[in-house]
Amino acid sequence: MSKAILERAMEQGGGILRLAPTWVPRSFCIPGRRIKLHPDDYYALGGNRGGLDERWLSSTTPADNGPLTRPHEGLSFLVFADGGHPQKVLLREAVAELKDALIGARLWRDYGGWPIYSKFFDNQGALPHHVHHRQEHAAKVGQVGKPEAYYFPPQLNNHGGDFPYTFFGFEPGVTRAQVRQCLLDFKKGDNKLTNLSRAYRLQPGTGWDVPPGILHAPGSLCTYEPQRASDVYAMYQSLVGQQIVPEELLWKDTPSEHQGDVDYLMEVLDWEANTDPAFAQNHFMAPRPVRPEAEMRDAGYSDQWICYRSPALSAKELTVLPGRSVRIQDAAAYGLVLMQGHGRMGVWPVETPALIRFGQLTHDEYFVSEAAARAGVLIENQSPTDPLVMLKHFGPGNPDLSL
Numbered sequence: 001m002s003k004a005i006l007e008r009a010m011e012q013g014g015g016i017l018r019l020a021p022t023w024v025p026r027s028f029c030i031p032g033r034r035i036k037l038h039p040d041d042y043y044a045l046g047g048n049r050g051g052l053d054e055r056w057l058s059s060t061t062p063a064d065n066g067p068l069t070r071p072h073e074g075l076s077f078l079v080f081a082d083g084g085h086p087q088k089v090l091l092r093e094a095v096a097e098l099k100d101a102l103i104g105a106r107l108w109r110d111y112g113g114w115p116i117y118s119k120f121f122d123n124q125g126a127l128p129h130h131v132h133h134r135q136e137h138a139a140k141v142g143q144v145g146k147p148e149a150y151y152f153p154p155q156l157n158n159h160g161g162d163f164p165y166t167f168f169g170f171e172p173g174v175t176r177a178q179v180r181q182c183l184l185d186f187k188k189g190d191n192k193l194t195n196l197s198r199a200y201r202l203q204p205g206t207g208w209d210v211p212p213g214i215l216h217a218p219g220s221l222c223t224y225e226p227q228r229a230s231d232v233y234a235m236y237q238s239l240v241g242q243q244i245v246p247e248e249l250l251w252k253d254t255p256s257e258h259q260g261d262v263d264y265l266m267e268v269l270d271w272e273a274n275t276d277p278a279f280a281q282n283h284f285m286a287p288r289p290v291r292p293e294a295e296m297r298d299a300g301y302s303d304q305w306i307c308y309r310s311p312a313l314s315a316k317e318l319t320v321l322p323g324r325s326v327r328i329q330d331a332a333a334y335g336l337v338l339m340q341g342h343g344r345m346g347v348w349p350v351e352t353p354a355l356i357r358f359g360q361l362t363h364d365e366y367f368v369s370e371a372a373a374r375a376g377v378l379i380e381n382q383s384p385t386d387p388l389v390m391l392k393h394f395g396p397g398n399p400d401l402s403l
Helices: 003-012 091-098 104-112 134-139 174-183 260-266 277-281 293-299 368-377
Strands: 016-019 020-027 051-057 077-082 087-090 114-119 148-151 165-168 198-200 206-209 303-307 314-320 327-328 334-340 343-346 348-351 366-367 377-381 388-394
Touching: 003 077, 003 087, 003 091, 016 091, 077 091, 087 091, 091 303, 114 334, 148 303, 148 314, 165 388, 174 260, 198 314, 206 277, 206 303, 206 327, 206 388, 303 327, 314 377
Parallel strands: none
Antiparallel strands: 016 077, 016 366, 020 051, 051 114, 077 087, 148 206, 165 198, 303 314, 314 388, 327 377, 334 366, 334 388, 343 348, 343 377
């Protein structure tokens, strides 16, 4: 796609690009059926691919789903009109062509691309205890380290699934030898890794910060998850519920010279962070208002930091009150997804779909350029009764965020 056409798309959208839904399957998961996909479409790619339990947002990162992975799986497409005809182009291509005009000079200079994405993951049960590698280990397999954060949107959590608790790290006092033995026992059917861990009950409207190197077994709440642009991970738990985890996932993203070496798997873990006795105090996130709440509500909105502990990413939940119009300024480019309500955002209609068919286009996901964010985005809630709520995910070093 030529740069001139993409520049016209930017002009049409007033610096805001409309994105198409991006659905991703996971063969080892059972969908929780809360991400608004039509009931007939959760296995639209066939049972051998698993259920569509994830929707990726503002993604320039391909999914790493093994040999059956489709072309462009995990990548977001932008949608625009060219000569009266609808066109789709990868967001990754738009970033490569438009560069700092889209994501801003700082991110383009430091990263040469859009360095994060977000997703909804929506599972009926818990996921296996797994780890995302730190940069030093991810680089050995040509990837980047992966910090991430969780937020549990109330709008997508009318029920908690089978196990609304997440395991993080290990109980204080657990030894390296105990964990190493669990890894050696991976082939035995149940290596009992979570016997050494602690589960925390999950609460809608709150979240957690998860730096790389920390083992975690996410629970069954539907989760909004901003993260570094990477799909690096390894599964350390061999049985979750009644489902066996394939051994190849234990060794995923381990260099060839370390395959079969459990001591390397131990090295991947950030031991001090995993055994932190104040883990909840240091990683739990309740929303924090961007400005004094009364001041914002007088102006017609409420803006909350929901992911704010990591310099690698951040996120906000913006609520525009019924019947109000507001202009919201941010210092950085961001992706967004609508959670509730309808109205207008700049030149675009915005609406929250109740049900989405696989392949259907929507008006609930957008990417806002840095220039548009800095100038301020005009948002109108056209409902007299229903709040308009959106989640916004930002890249590293957000100038508005004070850690």
